[in-house]
Amino acid sequence: MTSTHEQSPPVPDTLDELLSPEWLTRALGARFPGVRISRVTPGPVVSRLSTNARFHIEGEGGLPPGLPSDLCGKGYFTDAGWPARASGVYEVSFYRHLAAKSGVRTLRSLYADISPETRHGVVITEDVVAQGGTFLDATSDYTPDLTAESLTELAKLHAATWAEPALSTAGWLTSRLDSYMRARGIKEIRGNFESEIGAGVPSEVRDPERLFAVYQALAEQTPGAAPWAVIHGDPHVGNLYLDGDGRPAFLDWQLVQRGPWYIDVGYHIASTLSVEDRRRTEDDLLRHYLDRLRAGGVEAPSWDEAREGVRRGIIHGFYLWSITLKVAPAMTSVLQHRLGTAAADHDAFAAVGL
Numbered sequence: 001m002t003s004t005h006e007q008s009p010p011v012p013d014t015l016d017e018l019l020s021p022e023w024l025t026r027a028l029g030a031r032f033p034g035v036r037i038s039r040v041t042p043g044p045v046v047s048r049l050s051t052n053a054r055f056h057i058e059g060e061g062g063l064p065p066g067l068p069s070d071l072c073g074k075g076y077f078t079d080a081g082w083p084a085r086a087s088g089v090y091e092v093s094f095y096r097h098l099a100a101k102s103g104v105r106t107l108r109s110l111y112a113d114i115s116p117e118t119r120h121g122v123v124i125t126e127d128v129v130a131q132g133g134t135f136l137d138a139t140s141d142y143t144p145d146l147t148a149e150s151l152t153e154l155a156k157l158h159a160a161t162w163a164e165p166a167l168s169t170a171g172w173l174t175s176r177l178d179s180y181m182r183a184r185g186i187k188e189i190r191g192n193f194e195s196e197i198g199a200g201v202p203s204e205v206r207d208p209e210r211l212f213a214v215y216q217a218l219a220e221q222t223p224g225a226a227p228w229a230v231i232h233g234d235p236h237v238g239n240l241y242l243d244g245d246g247r248p249a250f251l252d253w254q255l256v257q258r259g260p261w262y263i264d265v266g267y268h269i270a271s272t273l274s275v276e277d278r279r280r281t282e283d284d285l286l287r288h289y290l291d292r293l294r295a296g297g298v299e300a301p302s303w304d305e306a307r308e309g310v311r312r313g314i315i316h317g318f319y320l321w322s323i324t325l326k327v328a329p330a331m332t333s334v335l336q337h338r339l340g341t342a343a344a345d346h347d348a349f350a351a352v353g354l
Contacts, residue, residue, distance in 0.1 A: 011115035011122050015045070015053055015077040018122065024057060027111045027124070032067050036060040043070075043127075048326070049084045051077045054127050067110065070130035075122040085120045091253040092121030093172040098230065098256075104157040105249035132244030138334040142237050142272045144281040150240060150248040151289040154232065154268060158261045159296025161230035173230060173258045177219035177316070184323040186212050192322055192336065197329050200337030202344040205318070210349065215319040217352040218312060225260040233257055235264050236271040236317065236335060262306070265289055266313020270342035271321075271335055278342060286310060311351035314342045 009026040012018040021037040028035050036059055043054035053073045063069060076085035095109035107125035114121040129135070136142065161167055189208035192198040198206070205211065232239070233255030240248050269282050286307070290300040301309065318339040324332050343349065 008111075008113060011113050011118070011120055012075070013077070013118070013120065015051060015073070015075070018073045018075065018077075018124075019053065019055055027113075028067065031110060032064045035064055035067065047078050047081065049076065049081045050074055050088065051081060054129065068126050068130075070127035071110065071124055072107075072127045073122065073124045076120060082120075085118065087254050088121035088123075089114055089119060090172055090256050092123050094253040094256045095123050095125075097170075098161070102157045102160040102230070104160075105153050105243070105247065106253075107249070107251055128241060128243060128249075133241050135241045137238045138236070138271075138331040138338075140237060142240075144273060144277055144285065146242075146248050147269060147272045147281075147285055148288050150235075150250070150272065151265065151268065151285060152292045153248065153250060154235065154261075154264050155289055155292035155296055157232065158229040158264070159293055159298045162296075162298050163227045163229070167230060167258070173256070175223040175259055176233075176255070176257050177215075177222050177259070177263075180320065180323070181212070181216060181219065184325070188323045188325060192324070192332070197333045198322075198336050198340075200333060201322075201340035204344040205340050205349065208322075210354070211319060211322060214315055214349045214352055214354050217354055218315050218319075221352060222259055222263070227260070228258045229261050231257060231259040231261065231264045233259070233263065234320065235268040236321075238331065240272075260309060260312075261293070261301075262309030262313040263316050264313065266310035266315075266342075267317030267320075267339070268313075269310070270314050270339050271317050273338070275338060275341050278338070279345065282310075308351060311346045311348040314339060314346060314348045315351065318343045318348070 008030045009023055012023060017023050019040050019042055021040055024037040024040065037057050038060045039058040041056040043056060045053045056070055076082055076088055092112045092114050095112040099106055099109060109123055109125050111124040167173055186208045189211055193201055193206050193208060232250055239250060239252040241251060243249055269285055270278060290306055293300045321332060321335045321339055
């Protein structure tokens with residue numbers, strides 16, 4: 001893992017700076033002493049709020065062992081993204097402090113740092129696409145067997161951090177569910193539900209005011225929920241990729257925080273699978289997760305506790321996708337249908353006492 005180092009340069013404010021041989025020589029030199037980047041070939045760039053830029057590097061005399069030639073940089077380099085740069089602090093902190101220790105399958109970070117002046121976080125990882133990996137979205141064919149594998153990865157993360165005293169006061173892991181109600185809420189939910197995007201949401205859970213109130217109750221109850229672990233926070237199918245061997249792995253850690261395990265698990269099961277596959281396999285998948293949690297040395301919750309927890313996790317995912325804007329409507333529609341149907345199937349709103 002990379003942390004602030006006397007050889008590290010200031011965190012870049014622009015993509016051009018990140019892609020310069022001079023900056024990369026200093027940045028990568030903190031982990032690979034003596035490396036000299038002689039050439040950078042830019043690749044595809046995807047910008048929403050954050051910017052993801054793939055690129056190829058060459059080094060004088062070659063590259064040292066462990067430093068791949070194909071990399072990906074992530075930061076908030078656009079005029080639209082810069083005001084949101086603080087959201088990257090959580091992801092960079094995860095790569096700096098927890099990714100390797102937790103054992104969860106994710107991108108391998110080669111540089112991760114945060115500017116103390118601007119709070120801009122930048123991470124450089126291996127380019128898994130160049131290694132044969134495939135990024136997923138809500139239209140990807142994700143099977144129950146793959147969901148079992150990704151639940152195994154979540155169990156690794158949870159077990160490795162389960163009520164860990166050293167993480168109990170880390171500010172970057174503070175529960176943030178309440179923050180997702182401040183920027184968006186009833187207006188955005190209603191806009192989605194009254195459009196084609198929300199056409200597949202069942203009538204039982206189509207009330208924007210009630211969904212907002214239910215999520216508010218969940219956000220108020222979650223910080224005191226015990227036991228806690230470090231959770232991904234947003235483990236839908238679009239935040240997964242398949243590595244070159246076809247194994248699922250997680251990315252996009254902006255919502256990482258302390259929270260109960262079920263926030264991840266209920267959301268994950270309900271978002272990765274079609275309604276039919278989820279209904280057919282969800283109990284077996286939950287048993288699989290609990291078995292993997294026990295294998296990690298954790299005293300897993302009882303079956304009744306686990307089933308109740310999953311209902312709460314479904315609420316979290318359903319709310320996040322009900323307030324979602326600026327994502328391709330086809331993706332948002334699929335996930336609102338899946339998560340809304342799961343909420344209706346499980347009478348999830350009643351799980352928080354409303």
